[in-house]
Amino acid sequence: MVTPFERRSVLRLACGAALAPLLGPVWAQSIPRGGPILILVGYPAGGGTDVMARLIADRLKDRLGTQVLVENKAGAGGALAGAALRDAPADGSVIMYAPSSATIAQKAMKKSMPFDLDKDLATIALVGTVCSVFAVSPTLGVRSLPEYVEWLRRNPARASFGTSAIGSANHFFGMELGRAIGIPLEPVGYKGAAPLVADLSAGHAPAGTGGLTDYLAHHRNDKLRIIAISAPKRAAAAPELPSIAELGHPNLAKESFYGFYASSQMSPALVEAWNRELRAVVEEPDMRQRLTGLGLEVQTSTPQEFAERQARDYLAFVASMKAAGIEPE
Incomplete structure (x- = not known):
């Protein structure tokens, strides 16, 4: 309130x-x-x-x-x-x-x-x-939010995500997504997007959040895989990425x-x-x-x-x- x-x-x-x-x-x-x-x-x-x-x-x-x-x-x-x-x-x-x-x-x-x-x-x-994005490491072998949820159920000890700024909109998006899918996700703070992208690429971090402007090029270079964006509709810059609204969670947009x-x-x-x-x-x-x-x-x-x-x-x-x-x- x-x-x-x-x-x-x-x-x-x-x-x-x-x-x-x-x-x-x-x-x-x-x-x-x-x-x-x-x-x-x-x-x-x-x-x-x-x-x-x-x-x-x-x-x-x-x-x-x-x-x-x-x-x-x-x-x-x-x-x-x-x-x-x-x-x-x-x-x-x-x-x-x-x-x-x-x-x-x-x-x-x-x-x-x-x-x-x-x-x-x-x-x-x-x-x-x-918009914010939720991305996963390419080492997980998942390509969508439903596949990531299934992966989490098989790997509950790795229910965490990296964020380049604790207390940011990106951080909150990861927390809210965890609540929406019924699997609380633990945030891990990073000092900027670059070290988080490196850990996602290497598989040291299973998932991460960030801004589309920071992650889009890395997604297209296969260093990470964006599985959801926080926008109410698909982004003009990346129409191939699903919006959180179309994934069934419009209140997170x-x-x-x-x-x-x-x-x-x-x-x-x-x-x-x-x-x-x-x-x-x-x-x-x-x-x-x-x-x-x-x-x-x-x-x-x-x-x-x-x-x-x-x-x-x-x-x-x-x-x-x-x-x-x-x-x-």
């Missing part, structure tokens, strides 16, 4: 994210062209978030006629980039590209954060959604999001200017195709629509935390 306190928190999250730009300086009206523009990313270079940000940055450079750089602020589950954005100039020269795991998940999981999502950041535009953020001190006019430019870039057919190929379901929005999506997903994340018996740290 959602408490009155949580409802108030969600309302502040939605209203604060959408209306925070109103507090910014009214003189900022257009995106600056004189110097480099920075896109902050809270993860190391080479990861899915970084790759997408660099694709978008390269197209923005051509569109705006100015240098657009990606700056990696890795650490604290992606939250260090949010702190850097809070302290950055609000003149439009610095924005952030982040997944929900670095924003609403951090807000739900942490008693204290390097930044205040409600007060310090403003939503610019949703870029798309991504959940997706995370990626989006762009500004400092809460940025003016409304400048937030709108960035929204127009980012949507124009992301909605280009070639860019849409490239992002889809990385596993992203492209979906853009207004700043207000993004704020409302963020608030709804925060509530769902808190509910998943409670179901998993996890408390904020």
